[in-house]
Amino acid sequence: MTALTEDVLLFSRAEAGRMEFKPAPLDLTALCRRVADEILSTTAQRCPIQTEILLSPEPARGDEPLLRHILGNLLTNAVKYSAPGTPVNFRVTQEGGDAVFEIEDRGIGIPEADRARLFTPFHRGTNAAYTTGTGLGLVIVRRCVERHGGRLEIESEGRPGVTATVRLPMFSPAHTEFVKRFD
Numbered sequence: 001m002t003a004l005t006e007d008v009l010l011f012s013r014a015e016a017g018r019m020e021f022k023p024a025p026l027d028l029t030a031l032c033r034r035v036a037d038e039i040l041s042t043t044a045q046r047c048p049i050q051t052e053i054l055l056s057p058e059p060a061r062g063d064e065p066l067l068r069h070i071l072g073n074l075l076t077n078a079v080k081y082s083a084p085g086t087p088v089n090f091r092v093t094q095e096g097g098d099a100v101f102e103i104e105d106r107g108i109g110i111p112e113a114d115r116a117r118l119f120t121p122f123h124r125g126t127n128a129a130y131t132t133g134t135g136l137g138l139v140i141v142r143r144c145v146e147r148h149g150g151r152l153e154i155e156s157e158g159r160p161g162v163t164a165t166v167r168l169p170m171f172s173p174a175h176t177e178f179v180k181r182f183d
């Protein structure tokens with residue numbers, strides 16, 4: 001399946017409220033390493049991904065397919081909007097009950113004029129003319145983050161590159177409550 005078809009399918013499923021959320025215990029460290037490796041190979045090793053994972057051994061709870069969409073999309077953007085060879089930093093930490101994922105690149109950044117439209121379906125930035133894409137990635141990421149009861153922040157101000165930060169309640173008792181209420 002092409003990336004376009006896959007994005008459009010995911011997007012329409014999310015819009016129709018049919019995106020499944022089935023949290024289960026998972027090894028978050030292993031999952032993050034696997035996704036980073038996959039993106040390295042789907043982007044033909046365009047940029048090194050410097051991965052740093054600092055998590056407690058306590059198992060996390062999350063929905064693996066949704067996590068893959070979130071991390072895969074953000075890492076792909078970081079790589080494709082960076083010059084070849086420019087390192088991308090992927091940091092995963094724990095703050096209280098939250099897993100915090102930071103994906104930082106030193107690429108072309110997001111011009112002021114595009115910042116307001118990052119989450120508009122099919123909108124591609126004025127900086128994106130030389131890369132392929134659907135303009136759906138961040139819309140899908142945001143839906144997946146919301147489904148997880150988390151928060152997403154995209155920062156690109158006053159310096160080259162972009163930092164995407166995702167916080168998901170994957171460890172806390174609060175998360176267990178959240179899952180019970182919405183399951």
Ligand SMILES: Nc1ncnc2c1ncn2[C@@H]1O[C@H](COP(=O)(O)OP(=O)(O)O)[C@@H](O)[C@H]1O
Pocket residue numbers: 077078081105107108109110114118123124125126127128132133134135136137138139161162
């Ligand atoms: N890491 C990044 N660096 C620079 N621009 C970015 C980055 N991530 C997203 N963007 C901008 O946000 C727009 C929307 O991103 P996304 O929804 O993933 O769509 P696309 O398919 O174009 O990558 C992109 O077209 C691009 O202009």
Ligand SMILES: [Mg+2]
Pocket residue numbers: 073076077133135137138
């Ligand atoms: Mg994208």
